[in-house]
Amino acid sequence: MRRADRLFLLIQALRGRRVVTARRLAELLEVSERTVYRDVRDLQLSGIPVEGEAGVGYMLRRGADVPPLMFTRDELEALVVGARLVEAWTGSRLARNARQALTKIEAVLPESLRASGERSRLYAPPVPRHAPVGQMLDRLHAAIEAHEVLELDYRREDAQTSTRRVRPLCLAYWGAVWTLGAWCEMRGGFRNFRVDRIGTMRATGERFEEAPGTSLADYLRAVDAET
Structure with a gap:
């Protein structure tokens, strides 16, 4: 990586954050902490308002005027x-x-x-068969943000259908297939629902709070444990 690119990335890593340690910056930039110390000093000498010190961490002063965003x-x-x-x-x-x-x-x-x-x-x-899924994604995305309990008519792989009350947590894309990660109230556990197998989705008007054991973080840990 060119040094100019590294200095730019260093500024971006500090932009809009609280104090960031030299170790964390070194991990992000894939360099040594000594290199981070040297780069920070050079930025400060050039007038970039980087505040902090070795052993504590660094931050970019709020409202600082920094170089404009640029891409390769x-x-x-x-x-x-x-x-x-x-x-x-x-x-x-x-x-x-x-x-x-x-x-x-x-x-x-x-x-x-x-x-x-x-x-x-x-x-x-664009693929025409994705259009119905796209409409469902918009509705599911809104329900996730609103923490809204949903009622789904769902068709399994063996063509069996069932109605589920779920707490939608996230959407995941697997290459032409989207799934909804949710807490299923009927099963009392996390489940993944293929969006293209959701027949009808009904808003219940109920809201849920993410509680220990049923939160997105718990869902992601459960997914990691299975992979």
């Missing part, structure tokens, strides 16, 4: 491809926000980088 060609292509994937394989809400974010980024890029992003040959064409 490879980083920009990754963003373009990511936005295209979001447009093709999520719901309309995230797709719209991805387009808007990319437009904002392109608006402040130099002409050479903007043209480079437009020339990317990596695509994610």
Whole structure:
């Protein structure tokens, strides 16, 4: 990694954070703590308002004027491809926000980088069969954010159907297949539901609080234990 790129990443690591230790910065940048100390000193000497000290940690002074955001060609292509994937394989809400974010980024890029992003040959064409799933994703996403208990009519792989009351916790993408991670009240445990097998989703109007044993953190630990 070029030193200029490393200094830029160091500033970004400090932006909008509380105190960050030199050890944590060294892990993020994949360098030694001694290198972090030297880079911080050089940034301070150049006028970048990095505050803190060795052994305690560092932070960027609030409201500091720092260099504008910039990307390499490879980083920009990754963003373009990511936005295209979001447009093709999520719901309309995230797709719209991805387009808007990319437009904002392109608006402040130099002409050479903007043209480079437009020339990317990596695509994610929309698939018609995903449209119903995309609509369901928007509704599930909203329910997750609202902590709303849902009632689902669900079809299992063996074609058996059942109605479940669930506390939706997260959505996961597995390559053309989305699943809903949730606490199933009927089973009294965590379950994964394929979104394309959800027939009908009904809002119950009830809200839930994430409690120990049924929270997203507990769900993620359970998933890790199974893999």
